[in-house]
Amino acid sequence: MDSLKEILLSEDVFRDGNILKVDTFLNQNVDIKLMNDIATEFYEYFKNTKITKVVTIESGGIPPAMLLAQKLGCDVLILKKSANFFSDEIYGSTVKSYTKNTEYLLNCAKENINKDDKFLFVDDFLANGQAFLGVQSIIEQGEAELVGVGIIIEKSYQDGAKIIDKCNIEKHSIVKVKEFKDNSIIWG
Numbered sequence: 001m002d003s004l005k006e007i008l009l010s011e012d013v014f015r016d017g018n019i020l021k022v023d024t025f026l027n028q029n030v031d032i033k034l035m036n037d038i039a040t041e042f043y044e045y046f047k048n049t050k051i052t053k054v055v056t057i058e059s060g061g062i063p064p065a066m067l068l069a070q071k072l073g074c075d076v077l078i079l080k081k082s083a084n085f086f087s088d089e090i091y092g093s094t095v096k097s098y099t100k101n102t103e104y105l106l107n108c109a110k111e112n113i114n115k116d117d118k119f120l121f122v123d124d125f126l127a128n129g130q131a132f133l134g135v136q137s138i139i140e141q142g143e144a145e146l147v148g149v150g151i152i153i154e155k156s157y158q159d160g161a162k163i164i165d166k167c168n169i170e171k172h173s174i175v176k177v178k179e180f181k182d183n184s185i186i187w188g
């Protein structure tokens with residue numbers, strides 16, 4: 001998507017090259033038109049897949065997940081990174097944060113996953129695939145199924161894409177970063 005590529009190349013977003021700063025359009029200030037265009041692309045790609053719920057992780061994945069779920073006519077499950085105060089009955093998986101280099105317990109209350117749920121996971125980035133593995137584990141604990149993954153920005157030079165491919169799960173990425181080179185981005 002050209003409009004997203006243009007934003008990613010702007011001075012404010014593209015800094016040292018490895019971690020993109022997306023809080024001006026994605027995870028703090030949200031560009032709803034861009035998010036809706038992204039959700040439409042995901043919708044077109046996955047509309048013939050049987051999906052009963054969209055799943056995402058707080059916070060970057062929430063805006064596109066919401067808009068996509070509205071198009072699909074289903075609910076969104078937001079997995080939490082912080083402790084769940086209202087329930088001891090949780091599914092959880094320890095995930096290593098790519099940006100903070102710390103670990104957190106990704107979790108949700110058991111009552112929010114049904115055995116017959118077919119989930120589409122939507123996230124802002126795919127890097128080493130740790131968030132994906134955490135989501136997959138939680139869905140498995142709930143005996144439900146993960147049927148697809150929608151990523152806004154895939155860093156295809158890292159391991160996440162290979163991990164998802166090995167699981168034979170359908171993935172669609174809006175843009176793929178193949179390499180950061182000479183203060184620019186090689187798309188792939």
Ligand code: 5GP
Pocket residue numbers: 018019020021022057060096097098099123124125126127128129130131132160
């Ligand atoms: P992974 O779990 O695949 O290693 O990394 C994906 C997660 O790390 C995403 O949920 C996202 O929050 C975060 N992440 C990865 N790369 C970036 C980046 O370049 N910028 C920001 N803001 N977050 C990132």
